Amino acid sequence: MNITKGGVCAAKGFKASGVYAGVKDNPTGKFDLALVASDIPADTAAVFTKNKVKAAPVLVSIDNLKKTGGIINAVILNSKNANACVHDGIETAKAMCKATAEKLKIDTEKVLVCSTGVIGQSLPIDKITAAVPTLIGKLSENGNADAATAIMTTDTFKKEYAVEFTLDGKACRIGGMAKGSGMIAPNMATTLNVITSDVKISPDLLRTALSDVTEKTYNCLYIDGDMSTNDTIILMANGLAANKFIDSVNADYESFKNALFEVMKNLTIMLAKDGEGASKLLTANVTGAPSFEVGKTVAKSIIGSDLLKCAMFGEDANWGRILCAIGYAPADIEISPIEVSLASKRGEIAVCKNGEGLNFSEETAADILSEYEIEINVNLHQGSESATAWGCDLTYDYVKINGDYRS
């Protein structure tokens, strides 16, 4: 498996584009409307927010997947406005699908729709539908960067990742794009994500793979504990790689799933790095867990502690906060065997053993924590499973960004 270029356009038969439709207030010309389309209908799996307040595009996409049996051609996405909690939400979300479908000459239901941004303001649908012809006109095999840029909100960089691998001698690809960077939460940390592949795989296995990999990637991401109304992951597979059809859990399926994990893991890490106001990437590695679930619960409890996030921002090896967060994780664990160390590329330092503090050099610890990427390594010593969660520190800039978001 190799990293490759092209994001959502890396896979055969996928094109993308991005334009400025005028949803973003300031006439900066920053793109705010994106399209990803497959040359042929693609089997499509998706995961949506578990928030009871679901934005209109989420409801419309769920409906369209049901109506088409998961056979989808395109996804249209806008940023700056979430199209959530407004009286005309469903109407405008459907209008986005319709405008796209008419121009692409496909059924309206074969288009999915995603929105991200402020909640509670009506979408300027006329601006969007007026921009659709240009958006479609720009569709290209090199349009991935434009699309990835158009879905950015408070993101500071676009997020794309793609890999190439072979299945029975055929070159296959999986590529994706994602946007952050706040309202990213423990129970369904997704935000907007579109992933495309040219692999030929059964719809059932596509869904299983997406669900399994989501559990170990996006669902292990924690920025601020707020679960969005719009979170969506869409995975499209159009089969154009012409590999031997994957219809059972065989070696090819494992290769596909590994490649999907690689893409989604790297997008997850990008989301963590670009968490609102983040100055450090935090990775919590929990080993010696009785199960993946327990390891994940502990890792996310650590990465979700505001107090620890502040300590990491301050480069303070305040490991008591790690143990405290382990202690209130909703998991059945023993505290007495636990070991904790802090690491970065400058080294690793043990700070806690048998659930108790160790004498350590504060100077060495501060040196290790001065790095941008910090690892919090916890060995529970009560099993052989492991889990990793990703997050970032809590900084002045998080407060600044979110104290003044709408304006």
Add this chain to the structure above:
Amino acid sequence: MNITKGGVCAAKGFKASGVYAGVKDNPTGKFDLALVASDIPADTAAVFTKNKVKAAPVLVSIDNLKKTGGIINAVILNSKNANACVHDGIETAKAMCKATAEKLKIDTEKVLVCSTGVIGQSLPIDKITAAVPTLIGKLSENGNADAATAIMTTDTFKKEYAVEFTLDGKACRIGGMAKGSGMIAPNMATTLNVITSDVKISPDLLRTALSDVTEKTYNCLYIDGDMSTNDTIILMANGLAANKFIDSVNADYESFKNALFEVMKNLTIMLAKDGEGASKLLTANVTGAPSFEVGKTVAKSIIGSDLLKCAMFGEDANWGRILCAIGYAPADIEISPIEVSLASKRGEIAVCKNGEGLNFSEETAADILSEYEIEINVNLHQGSESATAWGCDLTYDYVKINGDYRS
């Protein structure tokens, strides 16, 4: 019922004191050791942290309550060091009880112990035991302020509250002290709290009242989602008011419980006001709930949203974040009937009805949010129960305080 002075010394037969023992690093002379004592053994109920990492003083206090059947004379408390996750924790916690008991000429088990501060550093027990004689020498009916001061960590003001009321013609009192101000969490928001009363009440009803009132006060407080290793509430009742013994759920019991609620609610609000870095007190009032539990879950989800806390700091009426937090609250509710308004002493403004945004004046909203005390009023319109939760905004100062706590 009237507010009265005296904090933990308001009730008859209770004395308190505070001294500088030298646990706090800098020789500023800031008190760090406190004592609350009853002239006669008092029936005592307590609630402790649910964190699996329990500090040594929590374990020792639980044990002493068991050994004495809840008959306690005194509570010794230190700040600056949590006596948690250290090899000699139990030993030093017991030594604190022993030194106090010897000097007071009572059984060691009749002393409870609380600590608060940094996790993972051994307590300088010699300094503490050396200070105990002075601490006991200073015990006085006016020592409440010294005691309340001595338990402060990052608190910016001492927290005391007391009320006076009558039961069958006898004057009775309940008074308490508390400390914050970070690591205050959804499942057991207690921190350290000592509450004293001279009411004569059965131990069982004392426990029931403490448990019920905790549920509606401290457990409705949310600062940062971090549940401490040391959280403790101790409620002592020595019976010196000589009221008719309360041994059933009668009118006297209700009066006692109302008074206890008044004390604990006001301490809770003080804790919220003094949340680390807080610049605003936030109160979430949820009405129209199908049950108190659902109302509380929704109120705490709102008050716990980092994004909303930042918006309130920025005085931005970003009500979508309120609806978002309602939507991910783990409660079975309908979104479509929900109404939301924002209020302060400058007025009230409706921002959401039927789960959708209303047109409102941003200017009026900003004016309302410019106040120090903000109320977020939510009517779920799906029942007749209500609940209130208290919290504070998320500010630059929270990050500053917690980025550099240990030094």
